[in-house]
Amino acid sequence: MNRLFSSRLLPLLATALVLLVLFGAAGAHYEHFFSARVVLNLFKDRAFLGVIAIGMTFVILSGGIDLSVGSVMACSTVLLASLIMERGWPVPLAMAATLVLGAAFGGAQGWIIHRYGIPAFLVTLAGMFLARGTAFILSSRSLEIRHAFYAKNSAWGLPLGEGLTFTLGPMVFVSVLAVAMVVAHGTRFGRNVYAIGGSESSAALMGLPVGGTRIAVYALCGGGAALGGILSTLALGSGDPTRGMGLELDAIAAAVIGGTVLTGGRGWMVGTFLGVLILGTIKTILDFEGSLDPAWLRLASGGLLLGFILMQKVIAIRSRET
Amino acid sequence: MNRFRTPLLWPLAALVALLVFNALASPGFFDVEWKDGRLYGTVVDICNQGARVPMLLALGMTLVIATGGVDLSVGSLMAVSGAVAAVQVNAGASLGQAVGLALLLCSGLGLVNGVLIAKVRLQPIIATLVMMVAGRGLAMLLTGSQMVPFKHEGLTFLANGAVGGLPVPIPLVLGVALLAGVALRGSAWGLFIEATGDNETASRLAGLPTGGVRLLVYAFSGLCAGMSGLLEASNIAAADPARMGDTRELDAIFAVVAGGTALTGGRFSLAGSLVGALLLQTLTLTLYNQNVPPAVAPVPKALVILVVCLLHSPKLREQWGRWRSPSPA
Numbered sequence: 001m002n003r004l005f006s007s008r009l010l011p012l013l014a015t016a017l018v019l020l021v022l023f024g025a026a027g028a029h030y031e032h033f034f035s036a037r038v039v040l041n042l043f044k045d046r047a048f049l050g051v052i053a054i055g056m057t058f059v060i061l062s063g064g065i066d067l068s069v070g071s072v073m074a075c076s077t078v079l080l081a082s083l084i085m086e087r088g089w090p091v092p093l094a095m096a097a098t099l100v101l102g103a104a105f106g107g108a109q110g111w112i113i114h115r116y117g118i119p120a121f122l123v124t125l126a127g128m129f130l131a132r133g134t135a136f137i138l139s140s141r142s143l144e145i146r147h148a149f150y151a152k153n154s155a156w157g158l159p160l161g162e163g164l165t166f167t168l169g170p171m172v173f174v175s176v177l178a179v180a181m182v183v184a185h186g187t188r189f190g191r192n193v194y195a196i197g198g199s200e201s202s203a204a205l206m207g208l209p210v211g212g213t214r215i216a217v218y219a220l221c222g223g224g225a226a227l228g229g230i231l232s233t234l235a236l237g238s239g240d241p242t243r244g245m246g247l248e249l250d251a252i253a254a255a256v257i258g259g260t261v262l263t264g265g266r267g268w269m270v271g272t273f274l275g276v277l278i279l280g281t282i283k284t285i286l287d288f289e290g291s292l293d294p295a296w297l298r299l300a301s302g303g304l305l306l307g308f309i310l311m312q313k314v315i316a317i318r319s320r321e322t
Numbered sequence: 323m324n325r326f327r328t329p330l331l332w333p334l335a336a337l338v339a340l341l342v343f344n345a346l347a348s349p350g351f352f353d354v355e356w357k358d359g360r361l362y363g364t365v366v367d368i369c370n371q372g373a374r375v376p377m378l379l380a381l382g383m384t385l386v387i388a389t390g391g392v393d394l395s396v397g398s399l400m401a402v403s404g405a406v407a408a409v410q411v412n413a414g415a416s417l418g419q420a421v422g423l424a425l426l427l428c429s430g431l432g433l434v435n436g437v438l439i440a441k442v443r444l445q446p447i448i449a450t451l452v453m454m455v456a457g458r459g460l461a462m463l464l465t466g467s468q469m470v471p472f473k474h475e476g477l478t479f480l481a482n483g484a485v486g487g488l489p490v491p492i493p494l495v496l497g498v499a500l501l502a503g504v505a506l507r508g509s510a511w512g513l514f515i516e517a518t519g520d521n522e523t524a525s526r527l528a529g530l531p532t533g534g535v536r537l538l539v540y541a542f543s544g545l546c547a548g549m550s551g552l553l554e555a556s557n558i559a560a561a562d563p564a565r566m567g568d569t570r571e572l573d574a575i576f577a578v579v580a581g582g583t584a585l586t587g588g589r590f591s592l593a594g595s596l597v598g599a600l601l602l603q604t605l606t607l608t609l610y611n612q613n614v615p616p617a618v619a620p621v622p623k624a625l626v627i628l629v630v631c632l633l634h635s636p637k638l639r640e641q642w643g644r645w646r647s648p649s650p651a
Contacts, residue, residue, distance in 0.1 A: 065447065112628070112632075115637070116631075116632055116635040116637050116638055117635060117636065117637050118585075118631045118632070118635055119585060121392070121447050122575070122579075122585060122627075122631060123628070123631075125572055125575070126572075126624040126625075126627050126628045126631075127624070128624075129569070129572060129620035129621065129623060129624035130620070130621055130624040130625070132620060133617065133618050133619070133620040133621030133624065134621060136615065136617035136618050137618050137621070140615065140617060241617070246455070249451060249454075249455055252451070262445060262448055263445070293462065293463060293466065293467055294462070294467060295458075295459045295460075295461075295462035295463040295467055296459070296463070297459075298455050298456065298458055298459030298462070299455075299456055299459035299460065299463065301455060302452050302453075302455035302456030302459060303456065305452050305455070306438075306452045306456075309444060309448060309452075310442065313442060313443070313444070
């Protein structure tokens with residue numbers, strides 16, 4: 001029992017427990033909460049956040065932070081919408097271009113951070129403004145996407161019976177999660193990310209490619225944000241320069257609640273998945289409540305984030321003592 | 323050579339360059355008019371708007387960054403302050419009560435940041451990020467997520483009135499800067515702050531109150547954000563909990579970095595930050611004058627801040643040095 005508590009798995013167990021308690025309490029309190037429809041909607045609603053949070057987890061594992069994801073996502077939705085609707089690009093080509101540009105933007109941030117030793121939060125804070133402003137340059141208002149591809153694919157999915165479908169968004173989310181778990185825990189690149197987050201100088205002394213890995217990590221995060229943007233255009237049928245305000249915090253919160261330590265080097269991809277589900281459950285509860293002020297969503301996610309960070313602190317202190 | 327490298331040189335040069343550009347591009351830029359017992363003019367506007375938000379926030383942020391930290395919650399604390407004051411005066415409180423309560427609450431929330439960082443030892447980015455979200459939530463909760471207009475002569479005077487011909491925010495911010503400067507440079511506390519930013523462990527072992535230093539700077543940053551929020555609410559005679567102060571933390575960081583305070587901590591220049599804030603405000607107005615839409619304005623700002631940081635980067639200077647003179651000077 002004691003070993004279980006001092007083990008590194010404790011944060012993950014706590015996260016799973018919080019999710020179960022939250023979901024159980026909500027299920028007991030509200031009728032119809034325990035239903036496939038609610039769970040599916042939760043997945044559909046949070047798919048883009050999930051993809052972005054996975055990219056963020058890579059960055060945090062490497063000891064960095066990326067505050068630009070919300071803006072990059074918004075910029076991607078507008079870019080995609082204008083490429084399809086105003087330039088007449090074929091949809092797959094436009095999506096590929098959006099992904100590449102998102103990854104390139106992230107990679108450029110990683111390069112500046114690594115090459116010039118400027119703090120990550122500052123570079124990505126500037127990136128946040130750059131991407132948000134660029135989104136407004138591309139279009140100052142929401143752009144509707146009217147295209148046969150979207151009409152066909154936004155509702156497409158695996159039928160699960162009872163009129164429910166496992167749509168494209170959640171499908172992409174789950175596949176990205178699976179790939180990310182393999183990459184983070186089973187490849188050389190993944191181990192390099194953990195090593196750099198654990199101690200950059202040790203990693204460099206061991207001859208690991210610190211610079212390349214760091215740039216790749218930020219490129220992954222930028223690409224994840226662009227993919228999140230693509231998913232959000234699929235779900236909402238439009239590109240909007242104001243979308244994703246404050247999303248960076250949700251992504252960070254999902255990673256931290258899932259047990260990823262903010263100083264880097266420790267964490268799990270599956271934890272981020274649980275973190276996204278917890279945030280989604282809180283939002284669903286607020287939706288069910290209806291009359292509740294949206295301000296509570298911010299207070300709740302702020303409080304939850306703080307609680308989990310404090311728990312990580314306590315665990316770190318206890319494991320140092322033993 | 324190094325004698326000329328005061329931290330004020332670059333921001334002042336940039337400010338002068340911008341002003342010259344404006345003088346050439348928009349005639350009448352420097353016109354100042356005396357009407358109804360106060361000064362009017364573009365330059366006065368820049369100083370006024372600069373004093374209202376970026377200068378005040380930058381004063382607090384300078385000290386925070388000098389200790390090696392950062393405060394991302396200032397924008398949200400502005401919203402809290404404006405919300406408290408607006409709700410208070412609408413409930414019939416006096417100006418003193420409303421202002422006092424708003425400032426007390428914001429300093430208190432700043433102190434909470436300080437406790438989380440100095441005592442619980444969280445990373446400054448994280449602790450203040452949590453406060454950024456929670457603070458915004460608190461402001462929205464106080465006002466029911468609605469814009470709260472108010473009619474209160476005293477409160478609207480704060481940003482719209484004039485003292486000695488100058489809009490109130492200008493003498494106010496100069497007073498705060500002077501007080502802070504005299505208090506810090508006249509006592510050992512300025513050195514304590516710089517020592518904490520330079521090497522926290524060494525300072526603590528040398529017996530400096532590093533915990534107290536950090537509590538103080540974050541509380542001061544909260545207080546500055548509170549004052550700024552009051553002025554911002556006073557200016558439009560309303561509190562807008564969702565948007566007030568949004569993204570202003572970057573403005574404050576911009577001003578501080580442009581003013582020559584190193585992001586790594588260890589030294590600070592309050593005067594530099596004030597000049598940096600003026601530079602930012604002039605840049606904003608220049609963009610506005612050149613018909614750049616407000617939503618697009620962050621792009622050049624972000625580019626400028628990146629360039630400034632690159633110029634401060636030791637690695638880039640090293641490269642330059644190697645390029646200019648092959649032998650080390």
